Every structure is written in C-alpha cells, then in structure tokens.
Amino acid sequence: MDTDQELVILALCCHYCAYAAADMAGSMRLQYPGSVRVLRFPCTSKIEVNYLLTAFERGIDGILVAGCLEGGCHFLEGNLRARRRVERAKKLLDEIGLGAGRLEMFNLSSAEGPRFAEIATEMHERVVELGPSPLRRGREAVLAGVAGMASLAEAVIAGEKT
Amino acid sequence: MxxxxxxxxxxxxxxxxxxxxxxxxxxxxxxxxxxxxxxxxxxxxxxxxxxxxxxxxxxxxxxxxxxxxxxxxxxxxxxxxxxxxxxxxxxxxxxxxxxxxxxxxxxxxxxxxxxxxxxIGILESQGVWTEKCLGCGHCRLGEFAGVCPITRCAKRLLNGPCGGSREGKCEVNADTECAWQRIYDRAKALGTLDRLDAIAAPHDWSTGIEGGPRKVVREDQCIAGLGPKS
Structure with missing residues (x-):
C-alpha cells in the first residue's frame, strides 16, 4: 500500500441522520479522510450481518455503521437492532481472525456534521493502525467491490432486494 | 421444532x-x-x-x-x-x-x-429457544397437566418436586423453572389437583433411544412391495 488514501472504509449511513450529517459536513467544508465512502440506507436496520461480511470478503478495510441517536430512530428501534447485528458481525470477525476492530457502530443526529467528520477520521485512524485488510485483492478489485456494495445498497433502497 | x-x-x-x-x-x-x-x-x-x-x-x-x-x-x-x-x-x-x-x-x-x-423445543422469546420434549416415545403429558417432568425436571421426578425447588426455580439452575411447580400451578388452575394424588408409575424407557434407534411405520402409507427400509 502506498498511502493511507488507498484504504477503503465504508460508511453505511442511515438516510434520516448520518447521511444528512455527512451532507452537512460537506456543506460546512469539513475535512475527513478520502478513504471513507458513504453509502445511504433507509435505516441502519436494513443492514444485515451478511451484507457486512460480504463487504469484508470483497476486501474492504473497515466499515462504520452510522445510525440515529438511541431513542431517535425514525423507525423507533431500527438502530438498536442494527447495533445487535453489528455486535454479532464483530464476534464473527474475531472468530475468523480478521478482528472486530474493523467494524464499528456510531450514533449521531442529522445536525451533527462535525461529529460525522470526527467519526470518519476516528475510523480511518483505527484502520490505519490495523493496516489494510489481509483479504484485499488490489485496489481495483476493492473499488469494484465498493461499486458492487453501492449498487446492492441502491437495490435495497429500491426494495428490489431484502 | x-x-x-x-x-x-x-x-x-x-x-x-x-x-x-x-x-x-x-x-x-x-x-x-x-x-x-x-x-x-x-x-x-x-x-x-x-x-x-x-x-x-x-x-x-x-x-x-x-x-x-x-x-x-x-x-x-x-x-x-x-x-x-x-x-x-x-x-x-x-x-x-x-x-x-x-x-x-x-x-x-x-x-x-x-x-x-x-x-426438540420451542421459541420461548425472540432469540431464545427452550427444550420441551425428550422424544421418549411414551408421552405422559396428560398425567402432568401438560408439563413434561421427564424433559423439564433435571431429576426426571414423576411424583412431585425434590427439596431443591426454591420459589418456583430449580436448584440445578436458578434460571430454570421447577417443572413440578409448573405442574402444580397448572393443575390447580385447571382444578385437577386430585389427579396428582395418583402414584405415577416408573417411566418405560424401552420406547426411548435406550432401546436403540426407533422407527415409526404406517402400513397404510407404505408403497406396496417396498415397505419400510430395513
């Protein structure tokens, strides 16, 4: 790996909070690492364990799941379900030896643009410390994987996939 | 299931x-x-x-x-x-x-x-499954108000609880309900406590796995000439 910028970290964001916060971070011209790629979901509860594992299998270096503040979910408890799924995925990552540190869940509101930039930076720094995923197959393949995850996310939003 | x-x-x-x-x-x-x-x-x-x-x-x-x-x-x-x-x-x-x-x-x-x-068990609550049936081959739930002491009592007692029943819980595991407390409560609610006065006979374990692998045969459902596999 030549630079930190070659890391690929997915930010799986809830439409109602983290995605808007990421948008605000952009509007505020806040800086956060270019390794973080934002994908929008209708709710973090739409993110299943197999979606997270598929991303890691495709060589993605880290994933942050960003949902609404606890108690503030648009769908009442979607973010709480997401947290439990993230915990399960973390256990599996530990079990196979990839390490739970590559995955984390955060909660923030749509008004927290600076907080989004902060967690994106925090996750980037953590993955820099862990190093690139031992499962990555080269930058092109990883980026193709990201594109695949993005189209899968779009299909989820469109209701074509569950 | x-x-x-x-x-x-x-x-x-x-x-x-x-x-x-x-x-x-x-x-x-x-x-x-x-x-x-x-x-x-x-x-x-x-x-x-x-x-x-x-x-x-x-x-x-x-x-x-x-x-x-x-x-x-x-x-x-x-x-x-x-x-x-x-x-x-x-x-x-x-x-x-x-x-x-x-x-x-x-x-x-x-x-x-x-x-x-x-x-063999049931979904007790979301994400929690509990054992309910041992598949012993001789169901006696009718004698015990619909609660199986053979599966749910750690000692498989058939004639009342042991001394380890504490406030409805089993001494083997405080998270486990005492099967005999459940049997008593249910029989009382159903008004069938008198049925528990009868001495329950020892269980016939020959119908269980102890008698070797079991088979259920329904002759009327078997295809003529094929019969059950050996």
Missing amino acids: IVADRKKIPEIRDMIQGHDRVLLVGCGTCVTVCLAGGEREVGIIGAALRMSLKLVGRGHVVVDQCTIERQCEDAFIDILAQRVSQYDAICSLGCGAGVQTLAERFPQKPVYPGLNTQF
Missing part, C-alpha cells in the same frame, strides 16, 4: 481440510426457524468460512452455498444431485437427520455437520 446452533467457523474450516470444493447446504425447515441453518445463515457462514480459509492461506478452496426446502427427505434432496457432483465434499447446515440423509443419498461424498443439533 428441532433446535440447533452453529459450530464455530474454525471448527468447520478444520473439518473440511483436504477438500478444494465444498458445498454448504442449508435447510429451509426447523433450522431456518431457529436461525441456525436457513438461507440467511448459510450466506453468513459461507462468507465467514471463505474469509477464514483465505486468512489461513487456503484461499483456493471454493465454498459455494445453497439451501433446500428440507434435508431430511430424499424427495427434496434430489434437486441437489447434479450440483453435488461438482464438489469434493458437502457441509450440511441441517440437523443431524439432515446430515445423515445427505450422507446416505450421496455415498461417494464426505458430508460434514456445520451445526450442533441440540433438542
């Missing part, structure tokens, strides 16, 4: 050592309901297993996956026949019956269990 839970990924990985092409087969019946081996779990275990293999330098191993309606019946397994021929081994994410049915149907293929089959 039959309740199972998955084996650890490293255990599955070690079991399939020596095979280059492995088919993970899920089951769409009991183990789907108990979230151990249905289509979704097969996807999760498949992805985790592939990553695990890659991390130990066995990335060349192909792990594909599919889920069939039911693993414990030949009729549902037939659709796998052509696909299985492309693999060195099968890892079943069905219960023990599913694993063995696959092994009998595909005698040339090694079949490995990806789950630990636990018990």
Whole structure:
C-alpha cells in the first residue's frame, strides 16, 4: 500500500441522520479522510450481518455503521437492532481472525456534521493502525467491490432486494 | 421444532481440510426457524468460512452455498444431485437427520455437520429457544397437566418436586423453572389437583433411544412391495 488514501472504509449511513450529517459536513467544508465512502440506507436496520461480511470478503478495510441517536430512530428501534447485528458481525470477525476492530457502530443526529467528520477520521485512524485488510485483492478489485456494495445498497433502497 | 446452533467457523474450516470444493447446504425447515441453518445463515457462514480459509492461506478452496426446502427427505434432496457432483465434499447446515440423509443419498461424498443439533423445543422469546420434549416415545403429558417432568425436571421426578425447588426455580439452575411447580400451578388452575394424588408409575424407557434407534411405520402409507427400509 502506498498511502493511507488507498484504504477503503465504508460508511453505511442511515438516510434520516448520518447521511444528512455527512451532507452537512460537506456543506460546512469539513475535512475527513478520502478513504471513507458513504453509502445511504433507509435505516441502519436494513443492514444485515451478511451484507457486512460480504463487504469484508470483497476486501474492504473497515466499515462504520452510522445510525440515529438511541431513542431517535425514525423507525423507533431500527438502530438498536442494527447495533445487535453489528455486535454479532464483530464476534464473527474475531472468530475468523480478521478482528472486530474493523467494524464499528456510531450514533449521531442529522445536525451533527462535525461529529460525522470526527467519526470518519476516528475510523480511518483505527484502520490505519490495523493496516489494510489481509483479504484485499488490489485496489481495483476493492473499488469494484465498493461499486458492487453501492449498487446492492441502491437495490435495497429500491426494495428490489431484502 | 428441532433446535440447533452453529459450530464455530474454525471448527468447520478444520473439518473440511483436504477438500478444494465444498458445498454448504442449508435447510429451509426447523433450522431456518431457529436461525441456525436457513438461507440467511448459510450466506453468513459461507462468507465467514471463505474469509477464514483465505486468512489461513487456503484461499483456493471454493465454498459455494445453497439451501433446500428440507434435508431430511430424499424427495427434496434430489434437486441437489447434479450440483453435488461438482464438489469434493458437502457441509450440511441441517440437523443431524439432515446430515445423515445427505450422507446416505450421496455415498461417494464426505458430508460434514456445520451445526450442533441440540433438542426438540420451542421459541420461548425472540432469540431464545427452550427444550420441551425428550422424544421418549411414551408421552405422559396428560398425567402432568401438560408439563413434561421427564424433559423439564433435571431429576426426571414423576411424583412431585425434590427439596431443591426454591420459589418456583430449580436448584440445578436458578434460571430454570421447577417443572413440578409448573405442574402444580397448572393443575390447580385447571382444578385437577386430585389427579396428582395418583402414584405415577416408573417411566418405560424401552420406547426411548435406550432401546436403540426407533422407527415409526404406517402400513397404510407404505408403497406396496417396498415397505419400510430395513
């Protein structure tokens, strides 16, 4: 790996909070690492364990799941379900030896643009410390994987996939 | 339903050592309901297993996956026949019956269990399954107000609780209800406490697994000339 910028970290964001916060971070011209790629979901509860594992299998270096503040979910408890799924995925990552540190869940509101930039930076720094995923197959393949995850996310939003 | 839970990924990985092409087969019946081996779990275990293999330098191993309606019946397994021929081994994410049915149907293929089959039970609450039936072959629930002391009493007592019943809980495990407290409460509510006065005879264990593997035969359903398999 030549630079930190070659890391690929997915930010799986809830439409109602983290995605808007990421948008605000952009509007505020806040800086956060270019390794973080934002994908929008209708709710973090739409993110299943197999979606997270598929991303890691495709060589993605880290994933942050960003949902609404606890108690503030648009769908009442979607973010709480997401947290439990993230915990399960973390256990599996530990079990196979990839390490739970590559995955984390955060909660923030749509008004927290600076907080989004902060967690994106925090996750980037953590993955820099862990190093690139031992499962990555080269930058092109990883980026193709990201594109695949993005189209899968779009299909989820469109209701074509569950 | 039959309740199972998955084996650890490293255990599955070690079991399939020596095979280059492995088919993970899920089951769409009991183990789907108990979230151990249905289509979704097969996807999760498949992805985790592939990553695990890659991390130990066995990335060349192909792990594909599919889920069939039911693993414990030949009729549902037939659709796998052509696909299985492309693999060195099968890892079943069905219960023990599913694993063995696959092994009998595909005698040339090694079949490995990806789950630990636990018990016959119910969904107690979301994510919690509890054992309710031992499959002893001689159901006496009618004598015990619909609560099975053979399965749910740690000592399998048939004539009342032991001295370890504390505030409705079992001395063996404080999280477990005392079966005899449940029997008493239910019989009282039903107004059938007097039935518990009768001395319950010792259980006939010859109908259980202790008498060897069991078989149920319905002559009227057997196809003429074929009869039950030996």
